Amino acid sequence: MVTIYDIAKKANVSAMTVSRVINKSEKISEITRKKVEAVIKELNYIPNNSARNLITKKTKILSLMITDIGNPFFTSVARGAEDKAMQMGYQLLLCNSDENFEKESKYMDMLISTGSDGVLIAPANDNSKKNMKKLTKHGIPFVLIDRRIPDIDCDQVLSDNEATTRRLIEHLIKQGHRKIAIINGPLVVSTARERQQSYIDTLKIHGISVNNDLIKESHFRDSDVTNSIQELLNLPESERPTAIFATNNFIGMNTMKILYRHNIKVPEEIAVVSYDVPNYTENESILTVAEQQAYNFGYIGIQLLIERIEGAAPEKARKIVLPSEIHLRASSLNQRD
Amino acid sequence: MVTIYDIAKKANVSAMTVSRVINKSEKISEITRKKVEAVIKELNYIPNNSARNLITKKTKILSLMITDIGNPFFTSVARGAEDKAMQMGYQLLLCNSDENFEKESKYMDMLISTGSDGVLIAPANDNSKKNMKKLTKHGIPFVLIDRRIPDIDCDQVLSDNEATTRRLIEHLIKQGHRKIAIINGPLVVSTARERQQSYIDTLKIHGISVNNDLIKESHFRDSDVTNSIQELLNLPESERPTAIFATNNFIGMNTMKILYRHNIKVPEEIAVVSYDVPNYTENESILTVAEQQAYNFGYIGIQLLIERIEGAAPEKARKIVLPSEIHLRASSLNQRD
DNA sequence: CTGTTAGCGCCTTCAC
């Protein structure tokens, strides 16, 4: 391994001078700098960050804790995070919690040990509060994205769940629907709670009574929603929903697939609206969706994080709410319109 | 920051003993181990990897260099890589080269500096050879996935491009096609070359003359293939293709979208087959595809890499070829079948 | 089984 001493010897300077060159110190004469740089290049020297970190306590490594990189929403988040991190000279450590607090905790210890300068995190659920406290104890800044944690005050990049859900539900109501079901993620996740609350509030505002049989708590993972849908279909005619609100992409995709499999016409028999369904295939999508700014969750999140790390952020925690865009498509539009 | 000395003092042992407990050394009495572990827990001690790495030269960090995490193929690779890495106690640094050698090189320096124990890499193109040499010079093992590099002998996990392409093309020939176009990625990428060669060979074997007007070199990024397709459509009736072979997912998706936009019926006017198109939406796909074992590229790749790092691999480089699965669908099936 | 000594590669501090 080539060290600064090797460079120093060959360039006839002290190690300290080499260090100054590497760190782009101003107080170096043009001549010695050129000389040192030449040797660095010649010997293919690359600084050893471990040694550096030991002193500076900075690794230039950020951790991205998401629930699943396989979820297209988080894939975009990751891409945004990585673009900004790279641009600012940071590297990104990838962690998938799989919506699981224990797995998240394990990663947390690893990333503290590694010496992450900061963490961008979409927490698994409300339990993650413990992990946030741990980060704070270790003096590691973090930014929450997508999901908030009760009583945790920190920089956040969130979605306008209340407004977007309301618009989605009001759209269904305008289309004549009264029996609207919701297939949701677990209520220990803030986004699930917020979307459900807005769903309930919107129905009430429009004088529609809330039927608990139409509220299904499922998962945000790419899991089976067959049971939830079967239960909805088994409801007596008078209760059976004419529309379904899917609160994330996996739920939305799988709901559509199951309805097709049951030969249920969308939207004639059941209309469907969903959060976040990407159009990654050859077909034009027919699904009405609320598209969140996934890329910006990552991009802006990393920006806030780095500002915080580098002391460029205001003391007060910042909360950024990114609006979603609703795409109205066939899955929720009446023929007669 | 809590150090081993804090633990040592409080537990009335030497720092060395604490170090042994952390590293699960056998030569520690049950009693002192318990005592030390208690203090570690009490003080919330987490080892400083930077200090550790400085001595051991091991970081337990692996780098994953892919061209774009946004490409669903690589998303699966990443997920497989991460699962195996986590299982083996390693963390994963994410790098997107964007099919760009310069960007890849920049990451390469960063990851060497950080001290990656190894690199799993889908190289940007043949130029990446320089980066492989650099890794070798720094004694960092790497495993090539998906794409090979001429004259680089190392562990590899590759796809059966020759056989799968042949089956795809023979399927089209069986369907009666003689004018088959290929829209390919850049030929500086090994997979593009292999698929193109197999396309040519298969045509020849079946006595079909190769028409260079039907061979289009495009990109593997999510870029525009409009021009390529337009050129194909502008061909005189006698040359115009009746089938298109798209060599990756983005090309496949975009080809389908453009054909739809041109109101060209698939497969009646033009049949389409593609590599790797995921079905991430609510619709059932109609596209005939060769599905690669993306997850296993990552999972097995990391396994080979860790074996290599930990000295558990045979000296001779291993080459693993994962077969693809062809899904025949409407986009390439004649009505009359 | 446990402790002592030395040093990993670099940067901080303080001289010159």
Place this chain on the structure above:
DNA sequence: GTGAAGGCGCTAACAG
């Protein structure tokens, strides 16, 4: 502008 000394937190090598 440049250099010398010391130490970051930890573990290898050795001693007992």
